[in-house]
Amino acid sequence: MHTLADAPTDGRTWSDLDDFQAFIDAGGMVEPGDDMPDEFRSEVFRFIEFHANSELMGGLTERDWIPHAPGLRLKQIFLAKTQDEIGHAHLLYMVAADMGVKTRTEMLEQLFDGRSRFHNVFHYKAVTWADQVAIAFLVDAAAFASQRAVFAECTYGPYKRVLKRIVAEEGFHMRHGEEMLLRLATGTDTQRVMFQDALTRWWWPAVHLFGPDSPSGDTDPLIRWKIKSQRNEVLRQAYVQKYVPLLHGYGFDIPDNELHQDADGLWQAGSIDWEPLKATMRNGGPDSARRIATAAGNWADTAWVREALEQ
Amino acid sequence: MNRYEVFLKKLGRDEFRHAGSLDAADPEMAVMYARETHNRRAEGSEMWLVDRRHVLVADPESMAVNDQKPHRHNDGSRVAARRKENRNSEA
Ligand SMILES: [Fe+2]
Ligand SMILES: [Fe+2]
Numbered sequence: 001m002h003t004l005a006d007a008p009t010d011g012r013t014w015s016d017l018d019d020f021q022a023f024i025d026a027g028g029m030v031e032p033g034d035d036m037p038d039e040f041r042s043e044v045f046r047f048i049e050f051h052a053n054s055e056l057m058g059g060l061t062e063r064d065w066i067p068h069a070p071g072l073r074l075k076q077i078f079l080a081k082t083q084d085e086i087g088h089a090h091l092l093y094m095v096a097a098d099m100g101v102k103t104r105t106e107m108l109e110q111l112f113d114g115r116s117r118f119h120n121v122f123h124y125k126a127v128t129w130a131d132q133v134a135i136a137f138l139v140d141a142a143a144f145a146s147q148r149a150v151f152a153e154c155t156y157g158p159y160k161r162v163l164k165r166i167v168a169e170e171g172f173h174m175r176h177g178e179e180m181l182l183r184l185a186t187g188t189d190t191q192r193v194m195f196q197d198a199l200t201r202w203w204w205p206a207v208h209l210f211g212p213d214s215p216s217g218d219t220d221p222l223i224r225w226k227i228k229s230q231r232n233e234v235l236r237q238a239y240v241q242k243y244v245p246l247l248h249g250y251g252f253d254i255p256d257n258e259l260h261q262d263a264d265g266l267w268q269a270g271s272i273d274w275e276p277l278k279a280t281m282r283n284g285g286p287d288s289a290r291r292i293a294t295a296a297g298n299w300a301d302t303a304w305v306r307e308a309l310e311q
Numbered sequence: 312m313n314r315y316e317v318f319l320k321k322l323g324r325d326e327f328r329h330a331g332s333l334d335a336a337d338p339e340m341a342v343m344y345a346r347e348t349h350n351r352r353a354e355g356s357e358m359w360l361v362d363r364r365h366v367l368v369a370d371p372e373s374m375a376v377n378d379q380k381p382h383r384h385n386d387g388s389r390v391a392a393r394r395k396e397n398r399n400s401e402a
Contacts, residue, residue, distance in 0.1 A: 003368065004363045083347065098332070309337075309340065
């Protein structure tokens, strides 16, 4: 017997990666106390850390727009959304820290030093209020789709359990996004132009969020271990099918000259330039430096709070 | 910082369920963080927080022994079989 705070010594063990794979294939779930293979621990940790960083950086952007949100209802919505996103970061950093690879402080310091990665969409500048609407409508929806596909299987128990809440809250953000979009779409010409401009800025980043095609066969360990349930290109394609008609229905243009319907009536995006995505993964996106510096500044400015709490 | 385990329950329904873990500097902060992270839309009406150091974890092997005690169950199949046998012998 031990307490939950002690490093567990009684978890399950596997003789090798094949043995572990057989456990996963039979529907097994991995728990923190298990003696999981090092490869699984480090890959899954990296994935959750990336997710946590993205929630935190996303939450900070939402916060920036609370004062600019038009009207009390939208200010309240943006407050709640900011809290939700920061909450997602809290949940995920806790799950990641419990994997014993890095502490939460190490993860945060590396993020603010520009040594970590986070989602591409948080490397771009939100120019007007309509960008926040495009982010809620397009980016929260893309995040929802990719997180739901992780939740669907997700063989790491603590991650699956927090994803349940995260996905549910992402659903609220998506619906807020559609409500705000409807307001702009049925508003004045200025409002429609504002949204069209924002859509032109955010369409490709949202499509990029799903990532390039997954490596062929079962060479992606996250798919093999059933952390991801879907290949990137499958999720991306489903997203395009859903959002092209929706945006056309509101009378907006999608900034893709090669976008077309194939013989089966499926929407096919034009060839995708992945260079902008790669730049964001090096923290070299259009707004990366400013965003990281702002987040690092917040962290430094609040050091006294953390110190006071430690007293 | 202490690490707490959070449990939630709806009044009059089900049992307390583990909702997650969090780090907090003191009990008062822990309760506030738990409310704002795990009970954002009143998912529970009662909440327990337990310092992780006070949660005892039983060894899985000590739990597994009770999986081999069929005499603690009764699915009624023996009675059904005996009844069927009696009916057949009467006929
Ligand atoms: Fe989120
Ligand atoms: Fe969101």
